[in-house]
Amino acid sequence: MLISLDFESKDAIYSQIIQQIIIGIAKRELRPNDPLPSVRSLASDIGINLHTVNKAYQHLKQEGYILIHRQKGVVIHPEGVPKADSEYKETLKQTLRPIVAEGLCKDLSYESIAALYQEVLDEFREGEDEK
Amino acid sequence: MLISLDFESKDAIYSQIIQQIIIGIAKRELRPNDPLPSVRSLASDIGINLHTVNKAYQHLKQEGYILIHRQKGVVIHPEGVPKADSEYKETLKQTLRPIVAEGLCKDLSYESIAALYQEVLDEFREGEDEK
Amino acid sequence: MLISLDFESKDAIYSQIIQQIIIGIAKRELRPNDPLPSVRSLASDIGINLHTVNKAYQHLKQEGYILIHRQKGVVIHPEGVPKADSEYKETLKQTLRPIVAEGLCKDLSYESIAALYQEVLDEFREGEDEK
Amino acid sequence: MLISLDFESKDAIYSQIIQQIIIGIAKRELRPNDPLPSVRSLASDIGINLHTVNKAYQHLKQEGYILIHRQKGVVIHPEGVPKADSEYKETLKQTLRPIVAEGLCKDLSYESIAALYQEVLDEFREGEDEK
DNA sequence: GTGGTCTAGACCACT
DNA sequence: GTGGTCTAGACCACC
Numbered sequence: 330m331l332i333s334l335d336f337e338s339k340d341a342i343y344s345q346i347i348q349q350i351i352i353g354i355a356k357r358e359l360r361p362n363d364p365l366p367s368v369r370s371l372a373s374d375i376g377i378n379l380h381t382v383n384k385a386y387q388h389l390k391q392e393g394y395i396l397i398h399r400q401k402g403v404v405i406h407p408e409g410v411p412k413a414d415s416e417y418k419e420t421l422k423q424t425l426r427p428i429v430a431e432g433l434c435k436d437l438s439y440e441s442i443a444a445l446y447q448e449v450l451d452e453f454r455e456g457e458d459e460k
Numbered sequence: 461m462l463i464s465l466d467f468e469s470k471d472a473i474y475s476q477i478i479q480q481i482i483i484g485i486a487k488r489e490l491r492p493n494d495p496l497p498s499v500r501s502l503a504s505d506i507g508i509n510l511h512t513v514n515k516a517y518q519h520l521k522q523e524g525y526i527l528i529h530r531q532k533g534v535v536i537h538p539e540g541v542p543k544a545d546s547e548y549k550e551t552l553k554q555t556l557r558p559i560v561a562e563g564l565c566k567d568l569s570y571e572s573i574a575a576l577y578q579e580v581l582d583e584f585r586e587g588e589d590e591k
Numbered sequence: 592m593l594i595s596l597d598f599e600s601k602d603a604i605y606s607q608i609i610q611q612i613i614i615g616i617a618k619r620e621l622r623p624n625d626p627l628p629s630v631r632s633l634a635s636d637i638g639i640n641l642h643t644v645n646k647a648y649q650h651l652k653q654e655g656y657i658l659i660h661r662q663k664g665v666v667i668h669p670e671g672v673p674k675a676d677s678e679y680k681e682t683l684k685q686t687l688r689p690i691v692a693e694g695l696c697k698d699l700s701y702e703s704i705a706a707l708y709q710e711v712l713d714e715f716r717e718g719e720d721e722k
Numbered sequence: 723m724l725i726s727l728d729f730e731s732k733d734a735i736y737s738q739i740i741q742q743i744i745i746g747i748a749k750r751e752l753r754p755n756d757p758l759p760s761v762r763s764l765a766s767d768i769g770i771n772l773h774t775v776n777k778a779y780q781h782l783k784q785e786g787y788i789l790i791h792r793q794k795g796v797v798i799h800p801e802g803v804p805k806a807d808s809e810y811k812e813t814l815k816q817t818l819r820p821i822v823a824e825g826l827c828k829d830l831s832y833e834s835i836a837a838l839y840q841e842v843l844d845e846f847r848e849g850e851d852e853k
Numbered sequence: 854g855t856g857g858t859c860t861a862g863a864c865c866a867c868t
Numbered sequence: 869g870t871g872g873t874c875t876a877g878a879c880c881a882c883c
Contacts, residue, residue, distance in 0.1 A: 336792045339872095341867055348558040355561035377793075378868055394565065413566035418576060424559055425580045427479035430486035432552060433584055434525065435544035445549060446577050449556045453564055472873060498855065509875050514856080522784070530598045530883070531639075533855075601857095603882060610820040617823035640883055656827065675828035680838060686821055687842045689741035692748035694814060695846055696787065697806035707811060708839050711818045715826055734858060760870065771860050776871080792868070795870075855883075861876090868870075 330359060332375055342377055346385035354394060354405060355453050365395060365403040461490055463506055473508060477516035485525065485536060486584050496526060496534040592621060594637055604639055608647035616656060616667060617715050627657060627665040723752055725768055735770060739778035747787060747798060748846050758788060758796040 332349050334342055353359040365386075366374065372382040386403060389395045393411045397403050413421075432442045463480050465473055484490040496502070499517060503510040517534060520526045524542045527535050544552075563573045594611050596604055615621040627648075628636065634644040648665060651657045655673045659665050675683075694704045725742050727735055746752040758764070761779060765772040779796060782788045786804045789797050806814075825835045 336794075337789055342792060343867075348561070351565055352558060352561040355564040381868060384867085409567065410565045413563065413568050417566060418568075421559070421563060422576055422580050425577060426583070427483060428552070428555055428559075429577075429580050429584065430479070430483040432544065433486040434482055434541045435548060436540065437544050437549075439581055439585060443577070443581065445553055446556060446560075446574070449553050449560050450570055450574065452557070453560065454570060474873080500855075510856095511876090512874060515873085517856095527599055528856075530604060530855090532598075605882080610823070613827055614820060614823040617826040643883060646882085671829065672827045675825065675830050679828060680830075683821070683825060684838055684842050687839060688845070689745060690814070690817055690821075691839075691842050691846065692741070692745040694806065695748040696744055696803045697810060698802065699806050699811075701843055701847060705839070705843065707815055708818060708822075708836070711815050711822050712832055712836065714819070715822065716832060736858080762870080772871095773861090774859060777858085779871095790871075792870090856881090858878100858880080860878080863873100863875080865873080866871090 330365075332371070334375060334377070343381050343384040343388070346371075346382065347388055350385075350389060351394065354410070359405050361405050361407045361409060363405045364401075365405065367402055461496075463502070465506060465508070474512050474515040474519070477502075477513065478519055481516070481520060482525065485541070490536050492536050492538045492540060494536045495532065496536065498533060592627075594633070596637060596639070605643050605647040605650070608633075608644065609650055612647075612651060613656065616672070621667050623667050623669045623671060625667045626663075627667065629664055723758075725764070727768060727770070736774050736778040736781070739764075739775065740781055743778070743782060744787065747803070749848075752798050754798050754800045754802060756798045757794065758798065760795055 330350075330353050332346060334345050336342070338345065340348075350359065350365070359365075365371075368379055368382045368386060372379045386395065386397060390397050393406055395403055396406050429442060432445075433439075437445075461481075461484050463477060465476050467473070469476060471479070481490065481496070490496075496517075497505065499510050499513045503513040517526065517528070521528055524537055527537050529535055560573060563576075564570075568576075592612075592615050594608060596607050598604070600607065602610075612621065612627070621627075627633075630641055630644045630648060634641045648657065648659065652659050655668055657665055658668050691704060694707075695701075699707075723743075723746050725739060727738050729735070731738060733741070743752065743758070752758075758779075759767065761772050761775045765775040768775075779788065779790070783790055786799055789799050791797055822835060825838075826832075830838075
């Protein structure tokens with residue numbers, strides 16, 4: 330698992346770490362019980378502060394993506410992530426709304442937006458057989 | 461055009477204003493040459509500081525959504541927004557990626573994510589006949 | 592003499608009027624004693640406020656570009672504009688400096704900047720024989 | 723790098739900051755990856771409000787002159803400024819036109835204007851060997 | 854009336 | 869410490 334950061338992004342570093350780990354899980358590159366590097370080693374690997382990595386891990390733990398054992402270290406949550414509830418779906422739609430709107434304003438057709446979306450979805454579909 | 465803010469949101473207020481105006485344009489509730497309220501009046505209408513509104517307007521102007529006319533005031537850009545280029549499409553996909561990933565992790569199926577997306581898309585499709 | 596305005600410009604309207612009249616004089620399209628439209632007629636011609644035109648004319652008068660007679664109306668100053676002094680030259684250089692700097696930053700060569708400058712200069716040189 | 727302001731100038735303070743940094747880059751006193759002072763420290767150094775400095779920095783960032791790095795702070799853009807396109811050249815000529823016109827009206831010869839221009843250009847040419 | 858600029862002071866999130 | 873955001877209040881130039 331490779332974490333690549335953009336220090337000029339408007340997204341915070343810790344937030345980029347979170348996103349990439351979630352993407353890793355969604356792509357099944359990271360599977361339940363897979364180990365994650367320790368806060369210390371990840372921090373030194375990518376050259377950032379301990380606190381920043383820690384903040385990311387705490388958030389992931391909070392959301393149920395990972396488990397932090399004192400001894401075993403950090404692992405992907407063995408029982409998977411809590412399932413989406415209807416509240417989450419509503420939040421997701423609200424997140425999507427302005428993104429879609431922007432695309433439409435920029436003269437993307439409904440079809441081409443749907444197509445872009447499908448492309449992203451397909452990135453995760455690859456290797457689905459291994460499921 | 462009605463702007464409704466969520467002061468508890470983690471999105472900045474100026475950012476919410478931007479989003480809602482873009483949504484308004486995408487829904488064709490705001491059409492080219494339509495006037496927008498002045499910085500001052502919008503600010504007092506929604507009970508915020510005029511600088512916050514100004515920041516939103518400056519951003520929208522920068523992105524080509526609106527135009528600040530010395531006589532007409534603030535209006536929706538008469539020639540529409542600059543069309544999406546391939547760079548934008550790539551950015552859009554990068555924006556979508558972590559959102560989709562999160563949904564998948566929460567055990568949403570590909571189909572249900574696609575369905576949610578379609579729902580959002582359809583919100584804008586309504587009234588397309590007036591086009 | 593045709594005045595064309597950009598109501599979205601960051602330059603004020605009155606300032607655009609001033610510039611265009613000065614350009615007209617420099618191009619010798621406007622010559623000493625040539626009449627200019629009255630404040631009223633110019634204002635209604637280009638659809639702007641009287642005050643705005645008046646402000647432009649007052650400035651031009653102040654700088655010696657025009658004369659405003661109660662009876663004869665507005666005319667280009669018969670004796671030409673006060674000549675540049677060394678102070679003016681210094682001001683001109685200070686105006687030029689940031690413009691040139693910007694071009695250099697954008698990777699224009701010294702030669703291409705000089706060429707652009709020459710092109711502008713040549714616009715005024717045309718018809719110099721009539722001098 | 724030294725920023726000197728003219729509080730009596732008709733140019734806005736933030737605009738003067740922008741100009742001086744651009745001049746610094748053009749003169750190669752500021753080179754790619756060179757650090758710039760933080761918003762706060764520059765503001766207190768030159769005795770102005772931090773928002774004013776921030777406005778200048780935001781503009782420079784927007785135009786690609788600088789980069790705001792989460793770790794390194796504010797630095798001159800490592801890959802240089804986006805190159806001039808033909809649209810920019812046209813804008814530049816339009817900027818130059820009224821300036822040149824004014825000089826000509828004040829009876830400066832084509833040659834002396836060209837000479838003044840050359841002087842400014844030469845200010846930047848000094849030290850070109852270090853290139 | 855408008856937008857543009859500047860100030861002062863505050864809080865927050867991030868590193 | 870940093871930048872990002874928001875507020876409140878002010879002055880100016882322009883229309």
